[in-house]
Amino acid sequence: MNFEGFYDLLLDNLKKLLYPQDWIDLDLSFSKSELLALLFVDRYEEIIMSRIAEYINVPMSTATGIVERLVKKGYLQRKRSEADRRIVVVTPTDKGKNLINEIKEVTFHYYRAVTESLNEEEKKLLGKIFIKIIGTLNKVTREEQENKPGTTMIKKIKIE
Amino acid sequence: MNFEGFYDLLLDNLKKLLYPQDWIDLDLSFSKSELLALLFVDRYEEIIMSRIAEYINVPMSTATGIVERLVKKGYLQRKRSEADRRIVVVTPTDKGKNLINEIKEVTFHYYRAVTESLNEEEKKLLGKIFIKIIGTLNKVTREEQENKPGTTMIKKIKIE
């Protein structure tokens, strides 16, 4: 596939890519951040507010709102840490855990739909490609940020 | 890659996927819809409001706001159709076209970085997977919509 083809394909499907709420069409009205937060909390089983804000990349004040809504909907619960009473620990409720399992199932459904036509070797290769791509994308992004004028930054250069 | 690995990878990178404004980090503060609208208008060079609303999947009232902002920022322009004066035709300005070219360049930059990092075999498989993924997303979404109760629809069933 050449670039032109890729670009057209991207345009055709960008809309779908941009609204992943619709990927996981489970009749739940979640904002993107809420979805992220829920998945993140489930992953670590127990997590503090600052980590959530850090992970979804929003200020604490926003994170408060996101978690607040998930608590109101009954998917998460908050409690103060005993060791340090400034800290708020967030955990999924049973309802939250059930929901995440549903999401995992839907995800699995997609995974299988894509991979079922592949043989073992291809599946293995796919994993490698995936990781390579993500690595490359991260690298390019980082390089671009370093090249950005205006922002003072240390640029690492290779000495051969 | 098995499902567990895939799911972890997805979680790690979902955040990045969800905020594609940051992919195309060009120092312009665009909402997702604005980006979509701009790319869409550029693609057809000349397009009417209803098509825009349809494409980005928002009500007309929202589309009005989106285009309004892009016009204010100088990327798009509106004019009334001579043939039918109810219709508003939207076209990109020169500034808008330049911006889109920049976006295309950045996209190409990423595209090349990824394709260069892969060997022939990997590229081939990737192309296959890409098309498969998009097809699957389209299919699954469609099926889910057909299954939604309330909306009357024809459901196609396979006879074996």
Next chain:
DNA sequence: ATAAATATTTCTATAGTCGAAATATTTGTT
């Protein structure tokens, strides 16, 4: 004992979205 640091929430302003009503224009009907 008190100042500084840390974790979080509350408050206020702002941007984007949506549905309903309003406006302007065209098409169909008699």
Next chain:
DNA sequence: AACAAATATTTCGACTATAGAAATATTTAT
């Protein structure tokens, strides 16, 4: 030709999500 219905779009008002600043509570350092 006259007027109702249909179409394309915008305006208005309500609501949600987000962010920065100030406030609160608690812990750590001096």
